[in-house]
Amino acid sequence: QVQLVQSGGEVKKPGASLKVSCKASGYTFTSHGISWVRQAPGKGLEWMGWISGNNGKTNFPQKFQGRVTMTTDTSTSTAYMELRSLTSDDTAVYYCARDSIAEPFEYWGQGTLVTVSS
Amino acid sequence: SYELTQPPSVSVSPGQTARITCSGDALPRKYAYWYQQKSGQAPVLVIYEDKKRPSGIPERFSGSSSGTMATLTISGAQVEDEADYYCYSTDSSGDHRVFGGGTKVTVL
Numbered sequence: 315q316v317q318l319v320q321s322g323g324e325v326k327k328p329g330a331s332l333k334v335s336c337k338a339s340g341y342t343f344t345s346h347g348i349s350w351v352r353q354a355p356g357k358g359l360e361w362m363g364w365i366s367g368n369n370g371k372t373n374f375p376q377k378f379q380g381r382v383t384m385t386t387d388t389s390t391s392t393a394y395m396e397l398r399s400l401t402s403d404d405t406a407v408y409y410c411a412r413d414s415i416a417e418p419f420e421y422w423g424q425g426t427l428v429t430v431s432s
Numbered sequence: 433s434y435e436l437t438q439p440p441s442v443s444v445s446p447g448q449t450a451r452i453t454c455s456g457d458a459l460p461r462k463y464a465y466w467y468q469q470k471s472g473q474a475p476v477l478v479i480y481e482d483k484k485r486p487s488g489i490p491e492r493f494s495g496s497s498s499g500t501m502a503t504l505t506i507s508g509a510q511v512e513d514e515a516d517y518y519c520y521s522t523d524s525s526g527d528h529r530v531f532g533g534g535t536k537v538t539v540l
Contacts, residue, residue, distance in 0.1 A: 351531075358518065358531055358532070358533050358534040359467075359469075359475065359518055359520075359531040359534070360531070361529045361530065361531065364529075375528065375529070409474055409475075416480070416481070417477065417480050417486070418465060418480075418520065418529075419465075419467065419475070419477060419520065420477055420480075420486070422474035422475055422476070423474065424474060425474055
């Protein structure tokens, strides 16, 4: 079965960077993209961007352009999301999700809680 | 930027029908998708392409779309259906991918 397993929670200082991993299994990694979605405490879902599992092509909303990097390692079927210049507003649960045109965000990781605090 | 608008909350008695709406200007041209998120859990896709149900999703969940509004219907709502529900779609260009603000469904 499809599984997405994310790295553990982290506490970061303002100004620091964050890197979250998402290891996929149960499907052909290069046949689907991965999106990252975050959820601030008590708030809704926010799409952060997408990366192709095949060729590494990315797509980000303007809000995150220049501050987020998404990469993949096809040898380990793992996707990574790096967010820089963290502020308290970046405190959230970060999710990865398998993403395809027909069924966007079809499968989700368990989420990674990131707390940004001085 | 593109927005999808949902009511903040919907309440329903067990066995009754809950309807959650999602409005957006591009919905006449773009599919709507619906996700269920129970407290402390990751979201789960319950409806895709306006009205299709993934395998394993109970038949009481159905979707429809007309004009600028998509609707998720829970027929015969059960206590375990209490959750936040989010619609998702894109603008006409497909460039802006957005979730609605979410609707908290209470079954009591």
